[in-house]
Amino acid sequence: MILLGGNLFAQGGLIKVHYRTFDKEILIDQSFKRYTAVMNDLALLFSIKVEVQESFRIDGEVVDNAIVVPAKKSNHLVGHALDINLEYKNKLYNSPLLNNYESLPKAIKNFITGCKIAGMQWGGDFPIKDGVHFDDRLYEKNSKLYEELYKKYQKK
Numbered sequence: 001m002i003l004l005g006g007n008l009f010a011q012g013g014l015i016k017v018h019y020r021t022f023d024k025e026i027l028i029d030q031s032f033k034r035y036t037a038v039m040n041d042l043a044l045l046f047s048i049k050v051e052v053q054e055s056f057r058i059d060g061e062v063v064d065n066a067i068v069v070p071a072k073k074s075n076h077l078v079g080h081a082l083d084i085n086l087e088y089k090n091k092l093y094n095s096p097l098l099n100n101y102e103s104l105p106k107a108i109k110n111f112i113t114g115c116k117i118a119g120m121q122w123g124g125d126f127p128i129k130d131g132v133h134f135d136d137r138l139y140e141k142n143s144k145l146y147e148e149l150y151k152k153y154q155k156k
Helices: 030-045 106-117 143-154
Strands: 007-011 014-018 026-029 048-054 081-088 091-093 133-135
Touching: 014 030, 026 030, 030 048, 030 081, 030 106, 048 106, 081 106
Parallel strands: none
Antiparallel strands: 007 014, 014 026, 048 081, 081 091, 081 133
């Protein structure tokens, strides 16, 4: 896997990462970095800019402009999820547009498909669509690890 334009700054298990295609730094669990590197590589490949809405979140923080009610076992709480808008050809694709997969340009569809092939789940496939959301299904795959990280990062 190629990490293009990434700078890492360790903070225990949480790391700050800034990629060339991302508009700002993200805070994630170190083991989620491989997924965000794929997102960066796909964005570079398809000439997409990534506008980060949220990465790691402290439990109980108010989520500004939330489209859906945050899950109680959100992967954001352990640094294993991102909410992003995508900019392609000077047009911003936010939640209402990303939730309508069929109307998306091929480049954005390819970005989403590439993320899914890499093992991420996309919120546009949820029963209540959340097209800005990407995660690695940590809670579903390994609830024990999720709980360990939750206690570590949320100090609970």
